[in-house]
Amino acid sequence: MRARRLTGSLTCLVVLTLTAAGCGLSGGGSDGGDATAGGCKVDKGNVGSGKLSGDVKGKITFQTTNLKKDFGKYFNGVIDAFEQAHPGAKVNWIDDPGDATFTQRLVADAQGCTLPDVVNINVNTAVALTKNGYLLNLDAKAPDAGKPFAPALWKSSMYADADGKKVHSVLPWYSGGIVQTFNTDLMKKAGLDPAKPPTTVLGLFDDAEKIAKASGGKYYAFLANPQLRIPADWQQMDIRILSPDGKKFTFADDPKTAQWVEAMTKLYKSGGMPRDSLSSTQDPANVYGQGKLVYGPTNPNFLRFIQQNNPSVYKKTGVARFMLDALGHTVGAPQYIGVASTSKNASTALAFARFLTNAENQLAWAKDPNVVIFPSTTASLNDPFFQSVKGDDPFAEARKIVASDRKTATADEIALTPGELNAISAQIQLAMQGKKSAEDALKEAQSKANQLIEQGS
Secondary structure (H helix, E strand, O other): OOOOOOOHHHHHHHHHHHHOOOOOEEOOOOOOOEEEEOOEEEEHHHOOOOOOOOOOOEEEEEEEEOOHHHHHHHHHHHHHHHHHHOOOEEEEEEEEOOOOOHHHHHHHHHHOOOOOOEEEEOHHHHHHHHHOOOEOOHHHHOOOOOOOEOHHHHHHOOEEOOOOOEEOOEEEOOEOOOEEEEEHHHHHHOOOOOOOOOOOHHHHHHHHHHHHHHHOOOOEOOOOOHHHOOOHHHHHOOOOOEOOOOOOEOHHHOHHHHHHHHHHHHHHHHOOOOHHHOOOOOOHHHHHHOOOEOEEOOOOHHHHHHHHHOHHHHHOEEEEEOOOOOOOOOEOOOOEEEEEOOOOOHHHHHHHHHHHOOHHHHHHHHOOOOOOOEOOEHHHHOOHHHHOOOOOOHHHHHHHHHHHHOOOOEOOOOOOOHHHHHHHHHHHHHHHOOOOOHHHHHHHHHHHHHHHHHOOO
């Protein structure tokens, strides 16, 4: 499954949760004294104009999300190295379980002026904390902070502050990747060339039609449930899914969306998808591992799963760059590192955040055999670990493909809430069953999804 991002409805929900604490910044310069950030009293140097200055010393708290159990050795090593380089600094590492109440707990910390000095956050939380002034404005406080990162990723990692101005308030950290995976033997049986995978979403459906004609129901292109493909397919087709302000859905207004629904409907009727998979929640990785699907999941971690559980299928698996289609690049949702504007030792916190996310430390973690992640710095992505591929190992090839892809990927993947996804998928399923036209299904899907936004889904 793909990394997931924020919709306008979620943005509104989280921001509304925070507004009771007061938002915005006051103060300026970097000459000490009191100012406010998100309703909390802070040093003037943390807000306003002027680079952050001060000695790297004092105690800070660093919070990750569900990482301590598996990666304690790595993070303790990073912390030790930082403290050795800065003898006057001390880092206290805490780890949040990252469950369903993660955002609420972090919101409470922010409102109580106790947000951790350096915090691992997702897009949802970055949007809310930036809007309400709880994170350092890096454009003002560390104007060179973006230099190590892949330019497209850095450029797109901006969120609106209290005045509606987009600023850099977080440092990109790690992310997943996206590739095409496919059973080369089944592709050849269907008359397709594994060396020429599709480059567009509708091109994929054209190939899937050939699979439907050749397979005789013995194997399929992919599963039918539209929840497995939206909104990722739409975004690659450069369909505007949401209005610029994120307050309403607009996907039904683009004729390309109807083309997509019609392609799904045609393929479903022709037998290119298992009939019983239209609304099922079966895992495509398991079905692919049984040798019944031509196209597998797009997460590189899936290849590890197949390698361990279905080695014979793994040997037949090919990988290729994901379809760029009309968008021209892929999208993702990285994990971020933010520095609290309420930190009492902001200079130390910022120094540690930059140390943690530098090329050397990101690369070291990416090399851990227990994790499949991709760094955000250009130097890390250019390392031989990603670029040198020996033999025809699918996972190694995928690692190289994704590392190259991360250099142009942007951080604006759209995630639908479960309610929105269900409402939209239900209408598309009706169209695929021939009970509605594509246009009518999309019109109704958009109406129902917009109702959920209005209700604060």
